[in-house]
Amino acid sequence: MKSMFFELTLNVMMRMMAGKRYYGEGAEELEEERKFKEIVMTETLELTREEIDKEIGSKRVMEESDIGKLPYLHGIIKETLRMCLVTPLLIPHESSEECSVGGFCIPRGTMLLANTWAIQNDPGCWEQPSEFNPERFIRPEMVKNGFKMLPFGTGRRTSPGESLAMGLFPFTLGSLIQCFEWERIGEEMVDMSEGNGLTIPKAHPLLAKCTTPTYD
Ligand code: HEM
Incomplete structure (x- = not known):
């Protein structure tokens, strides 16, 4: 109501x-x-639903081959991975040889932690980084100094799950948005506080109300 x-x-x-x-x-x-x-409509859910309705409609359920037509949905996923990193410091790396990083000499055998959270939330790289704005991935001119996105790491130790995750996320999230109407269970915003763990779980599980949409 x-x-x-x-x-x-x-x-x-x-x-x-x-x-x-x-x-x-x-x-x-x-x-x-x-x-x-x-x-x-500040939350962005409705814009995604509109995009799905426009590109796929309500006569059939979306298929994996549809995900390329949904840039806003991709924007939501990328923006979520930018602000809420699964592993904000990546996985600890160790220098196999002496090397230089940002002018600092790093001896062989040093544990290296890359603060990707700081990179992905740096106001020098991102316009209003604390604002959830999926459109920054649709309008690249909003990003200063090019993309500084490393949610899956980079280089030889980059996550081998990247292509699996980036194929599965839009399909799963898109299907959930297409097939159900989603609402918060009360007045309060979703509690995004973080729990302890290697992959930063939510402190409290997400509770949401879903109903089946009615189409004309
Ligand atoms: C949202 C999804 C995922 C995110 C954000 C993610 C992120 C990451 C990150 C940041 C690393 C560390 C990279 C580094 O230290 O440079 C990593 C490593 C790894 N990820 Fe993922 N990952 C995801 C999904 C997956 C999936 C689905 C798989 C397997 C099917 C997977 C398998 C691995 C493995 C095996 C490593 C270790 C690679 C190595 O150390 O050589 N990941 N992941």
């Missing part, structure tokens, strides 16, 4: 201010309406 009351309130406000309604039956299908919803 919360989302319906929300739409009702906004419709009343917009009827008063602009003389038109932007939600539900009788709402005009305007570019202006699309932009208004885009501004109002």
Whole structure:
């Protein structure tokens, strides 16, 4: 009911201010309406649903071959991997030979930790890094100094699971968004606090409400 009351309130406000309604039956299908919803809907779930509806529709369930048509969905996954790294310090490496990193001499046998969290959240590289903005991966001009994305590490020890994960994530998440409506269970935002562990688990499991969407 919360989302319906929300739409009702906004419709009343917009009827008063602009003389038109932007939600539900009788709402005009305007570019202006699309932009208004885009501004109002801060979480990004609805934009992904719109992208899936536009590219795949509701007559069939998405297939793996569809994921290339969904740049916004990819943006969400990349932005999540940028802000919430699975392994913020990668896996400890050891220098097999003496080497130089950033002007510092690193003796052979030194344990090396790469702070990828700092790189991926560096304001020198990313515009407003604390803001969740999947569009930065759609509009590359928003990224300063090129991409500084290393969620899977890099080089010879890079994660061999990268292509598996990047194929499976959009397909799994996209299918969940296409097949169900998702909502938080209460007023509170999802608790993103981190628990202990090598791969930074969520401290509290995600609880969400899902319902089956109704299509015309
Ligand atoms: C979201 C998914 C994943 C992320 C973000 C991720 C991230 C990483 C990172 C950051 C490393 C360390 C790289 C380094 O130290 O330079 C790593 C190593 C590794 N990952 Fe993944 N990984 C993911 C999924 C997977 C999957 C699905 C597999 C296996 C099917 C996998 C297998 C491995 C293995 C075997 C290593 C050790 C590689 C080595 O030390 O030579 N990963 N992963």
